[in-house]
Amino acid sequence: MSLLDVRDLSVVFQRRGERPFTAVDKVSFSVEPGQTVGLVGESGCGKSVTSLAIMGLLPRRGNKVTGEVNFDGADLLKLRPDDMRDRRGRDIGMIFQDPLSSLNPVVPIGVQVAEVLERHRGMDRKVAMKEARELLDAVGIPDPMRRLKEYPHQISGGMRQRALIAIALACKPRLLIADEPTTALDVTIQAQILTLLKQLVDETGTALIMITHDLGVVAGLCDTVNVLYGGKVVERAERHELFARPRHPYTHGLLNSVPRLDSPRGERLHAIRGSVADNIPWVEGCAFAPRCDNVVDACLEGTPPLEPTATGGDLRCNNPVSEEVAVP
């Protein structure tokens, strides 16, 4: 059985006087223990909202969350807030994009790590601080004894992200959700953090959901990749398969539009035309149709279904890119 099984998860933002907006539209995916799953897409595709919905972190007012999030035999969406609080941080850890705004600026790092241990593992402050020191050491923070007493503003961005990872991993969660964990960091620091995450996943056997817009990050880290567009999964595949033979025109376009360090210089990039603003609602057809080069009549006649492919993935497209067309 899967560790996490998300079934038809939908999130609708409802505001008085405004039309409801479907941010996440019947997204389903599952995560096996020890597996790394990627959610990829551009801004506004619903990848972060998906993770917040799984964690139960969306405000109750103004949002309608439907579907199922089965984790370890229980539907997280149906848990009482108290029970969810017990699980959050203990069974599921989360790392956010901006480490400065997700750490409390007026509480020392050590206390912030120890807090989790006290809350979930019933340790007293002294024992928890000792454990916190070891955790900071494990995520590669030099001189952890001194760092314990310091405040977030006193350490660098990369170190803050490491501290956040230490907090997320404090209770040895079975699932870790990382929402753009390296976007705010420089490339050399990003490489450090990604190596650390990979190493921790290998050592502790925790499953990881990696949410990112960066296809390069996904290529090196994830086992399975879900590509999101307009709140729906448009393509899912094993990573080698996805990058070698992208079938959805959006995935294909995305891979072609990134300048690569190892591609010849001065070649024109194949940009995807238009912008997300051109999307049509899914009920009328494929949201990507107005920007798609492969568009056919069927694309404007209702939502294309997500169908399994021959290679074990899933695809939501009426006229996919042929398998022979490889990415240059």
Next chain:
Amino acid sequence: MTESTERTGPLVELRDVKVHFPIKSGVLFDRTVGHVYAVDGVSLSINKGETYGLVGESGCGKSTLGRGLLRLVEPTDGEVVFDGTDVRALKGEAMRKMRRRIQMIFQDPLSSLDPRQSVESLLVEGLKAHGLAKDKAATAKRLREALAAVGLPASALSKYPHEFSGGQRQRIGIARALVLDPDLIVADEPVSALDVSIQAQVINLLEELQNEHGLTYLIIAHDLAVVRHIADTVGVMYLGGLVEEASSDDLYREPMHPYTKALMSAVPVPDPQVEDRRERILLAGDLPSPTNPPAGCRFHTRCPWAQPTRCAEERPALRQVLDGHRVACHYAEDIAAGRIRPHEVEPELVRPDDGAAPGDTGELIPTP
């Protein structure tokens, strides 16, 4: 439009440019307690019609150097020569006139466009400032041309910035620079705020405009892949200094400075087969504070190839190692030939509070 004679050779020359920001402290009387050495001795030249890409991580001084070129921040020392004129010696009106020929594109199109000005008013502002908006019909034509060049309809003129998407806003920013018919465009992170699919559109646009108008670009970016794609020559900056400069192809084929090597190996490539095989050079620790840069080679505290002699004492000059390939490393040849092997480096503690925060974007603002 260009009044300069047909000179080949460099359009811009920077000679040992330094930008130091004083750090002030005190309640009644400001005392200078130190300096942020944002740019500390950079020399480079950009040829006409060429694209020069400046890369480096946040806090390396790349943005400050771009601003120093336009004198948006005043360089502390050094020479900035633009088309044969020493820009730093220009005063008042002469400097203002010169600015028409050097335009800038900023990173965040939303905060660099006044939300209360219509696109027309945004575009015409520069023309008026330079006395080029005298003839109404000609001005209107010019605005329409600039918009057409960046792929926006003429109807955009009466709209306001909030009515556009991020990519379109960046196009307005480019049109604003273009309308003055500049010789040099300094683009500071022109695509980093945009989604990848939009990034490609803007990169293509910048390339088209260069071909049509014969523009010279100074592109400042942290994304090596973008710079490699667009630039003819690439300069890599680290902690206020240029550590390596070569043609884009050479730099990619054979990075010679240890920092460039590490930087290149850190950039993720969207190809699992490359990623699986690739060896990463992981740098230990963070960027040292620019208020108190390490003595000797700025990179020696994190360099896996650092040697006990020279590296810590003597700051390496940017020297020609191969044809058109300049490197600031004492041991560039030895490293290239494999005579020096990389070793482990213990990460050193870096305090963000005694300088610019390494997590911040490239700007270094003097503390008030």
